[in-house]
Every structure is written in C-alpha cells, then in structure tokens.
Amino acid sequence: MTAVRETPAPAGDWELLRGAVKGVAKKYSQDRCSAKATAGGRAVVLAVADGHGSAPHFRSDMGARWAVEEFTACAEAFAHEAVRVGADAALWPGLRAEARRLPQAVGHRWQRRALLHDANAPAHGASPARRAAARERFERQGAAGTWDFTAYGSTLIGAVLTRQMLLCWQLGDGDIVVIDDGGVPHTPLSTGPDMGDETDSLCEPEPWRKTRTHWQPITGGPPPAVLLSTDGLSKSFADHQGFLDFATGVRERAAQQGVAAVQKQLEDWLERAARYSGDDTTLVAAFAAEHDGAPEQTAQEGTTPA
C-alpha cells in the first residue's frame, strides 16, 4: 500500500463566515449557528438551526441551540474520522454508514436535553409532585418513552467539509448552497419551493427518518464555497434565482474583497433580507483558502492514512 503524504494542515484551509440577525418585530431570535474548524484545521463543521418561534414552540430558541451544539459535537467526531480516513476509498463505506447514523445520534442527544429540561421545568406547568413523577419517568424510560417535544421544535442543517469530501445533513427548511469551481451554485438537498412556512422538525417522532443526507467526494480540490442558511434568507428574495445570485455574490466578494471585508458587511445584508422575510436570518459559510506554494498532494487509491 502506498502511504499518503498529506499536505500539512494549516489552520487556514478554509475561511469562515458567520452572521445572524433577528426577524423584524421579534423580541429575540430563535436561530442559532456555528462555524468552526476542527481536526487541526483540516475540517470544518458548519451548522444552522431555526427554532420555530410560534406560540406552541415557545422554547424553540433552546431547541435550536441544542440542535447546533449536539450536531457540532457529533460532527466534530465524524470530521476527525473523515480526516483520518482521508482519500482511502476502501474506508469510505464505513464512513458513509457513520454519516447515515449521525442524524439519529444527534436526534437522541437533542431529545435527551429536551427531556431533561422539560422534566425539571415542564413546558405546560406542573406541581412538584408531577415534576418528580416526570423526572422519575424520564430516568426509567429515557428517550424511548413517548414525549412531547413541541415546545422545543427546531430545524437543523449541518455540514462537514474536509479536503476529500463534503457531507451535508438537513432536517426541515433552510438552504445549503455549494459553489463549484466554475462559480455555479448547487443546492444538493433542496426539495423545491416550500409552501408557506411548513417544515420538518426535531420535535417530531424519530426526526432522523426525515433528515436528508448528501455525500460528495472531492477529487479536484475543495469547492470554493459552502453556505448554510435558515429560510429567512431565501424567503426574502423575489425568486430562487435571486437567492442563488446572493450566494454566488457573497463568494465573489469574499474572493475579491476578502472574507473579513464580507464579514463586516454581512449583518447589514442579512438585516435587509430580514426586512422582507420578516424572519430570523442566519448564514454560515466556509470558503476554500488560497495558499501559495506547491499544489496539494493528492491521495492515491488504496492508501493508508498517515
């Protein structure tokens, strides 16, 4: 077997962008997000979650926060494994299986946090005796019981990006845009236009069954940009093409002006969007950093990760 000579993994494999604004006339935002480098800078984990916000989902800001935190925790472990596997295609089936299991792991962890919270502070109120009974039931049944998570409902979109692969997961509405080398935007997990504001949610039974997954091996270098956003962004545009133009425009500006310059303007852009959608609006993105020097060594088939 041929050993892989990995290019040293600088922290700057990707540059990250993150922005979030509150919806017009809302008291607080129910969106949460995260964008972080991991595995020594050789992988990126992105996540956005959109708490539903309406009265029945009055704790959805917490649900969104837990969604991002639990996804990030699971995805970081996955990213380390993905970096370890690298370009060794023989190990990809196992990695894919792990990718398929990830939504369930995230869902269980999210449910556990919601259950713990609800047992201690029941969403619909309870006497001390009922609270104690709920806690006892939780200890006995855990996530296997029949529980009502409505108060915590949230969507979840996440991605892991390494030099060899892009993994995306999506439950509910929102958007993932992957921009290729030619500057063309792709929406790998899009299911077409939404009607109104209906969405799948973590608060439904077995939400992992509704989670869509996208696996994309990378052969010619990482995509120039991967953008994740809550639906408040895409719904602010008069049509879908306008949203895609936004994604490619952000990438163009990041390339021309630098990510730091885009970061400074991002909040203004999102605030403008929120005025039209009326919704919380959140965007995270990773841009492939350009490095000077020799091109990266590509891994060969059948190699063992270093």
Next chain:
Amino acid sequence: MSRTNSVSGSSEAADNFPGGAMASRPVHFIWMLDCSGSMSVNGKIGQLNFAIREAIPEMQQAADANPAASLLVRAISFASGASWHVGEPTPVDSFSWEDVHTYGGTDMGAAFKLVAGALDTPPMPQRALPPVLALASDGQPTDDWRAGLRAIDSTPWGKRAVRVAVAIGDDADKSMLKEFLGNPELEPLQAKNPRQLAAAIRWMSTAVVKDASTPKIEDARPATPVGPPLTKDGEDEIW
C-alpha cells in the same frame, strides 16, 4: 453578477449588496359574503357593507405594521350562484369597498369552488404566506357546499389557509361553518346585532391579518387566532 435590488431601490454600486431583487411575501385575503335574500332582512346586508368599509383603515394599519407581508384583498359574493365581487387581488392600500347586494339563495358551495380555483398553484404563487378565507353567512347553504369544501381542501393553499367565519343571526348554519373552519377546537363567531357584526369584521380584518402575515411554523393546518368576545349580556339581539 448581482443585480440592483429593485424593491429597495438602492443600487449595487452604492451598497455592494449581492443577489437578486427582494420582496415581501403576499398574503391573499378573500372575503366570501352571503348575499342571499335573507341578508336583506333587518338591514343585515347594509350593516355588513358598513362594517367591511369601516374596517379597511384598520386593515391597512395592520398591514403597515408588518412590512414583511403584502396584503392583497379580494371578495366573492354568493346567492344564486357565486361571482367575484372584487376579482383582482388588490393591495390593501388601494382597496375600497363597493356595496354588495342581495339577490337569491345561499349557494355557498359555488363560492367555495370559486375560491378553490383561486387557491390552486398557479394562479396562487408558491412563494406566499397562508391565505385568509373569511366567510360571513346568515343561513343554510342551498347547494352542495361539501363538494365545494372538498375542492378547497384539495388545493395546496386551501388546506393551509387561515379560515374564519361569522354566523350572522340565529338562522346561520353554525355546524356547517364550524366544518368550514376545519378545526374542532374553533367556533364560528356569532353576530346577533350590528355592533357584534362590526366587531367580528374588524377582528377578521386586523387580528387575523396580523396572524396570517407573521412568518411562523405551521405544524399542520394553521390555527386561527382566538376570536374576540362578541356576546355581551344585555345587548339587543336583533338578528
């Protein structure tokens, strides 16, 4: 390349904004008004016209308070058959009211079928907030209203619509109106005098509009907001 944001009117060069034109989402509000002969008894039709006309400024204020939605209003009248009284989706800012008049039976099913045609996609865009169907009636339907209701329910926006109904007087078919609402927890509003009718119409024009115009997650059929307390002890029951 990015385009000028035509809605805000600001140029790309001025603000460096990427992306296409932005626009708030439309909310289609459709009145369905009973114009049967019985509505001419005790001035009901006149009071209904008055209440709708008087509610327009408040409807406009409710729309102004939510710039993330564009409120478009239409109206159907039904009696012997049904027809568009205001057929063009009209921005609420330029909406004015011309009186409807009584002329026959209570063909509510025909009105439902007419509105179902408007709720199909197209003509209704997919990019929209849930429409509002506001029904006012004082009697028993005289045609196959269930077929009409099925037609509404079979459209993508019909099953997502916010539905409100007011029963005018004691002869209104409240169980039928309740079925129209499609939610066993909801009751139609009851108006037994002009004051109650005005309050019901005002609530439909404001609270319901506000609710429908607010982006939020709808788990199944949108919940119609809880109505105003309309019945007050000691009030005259004219109808």
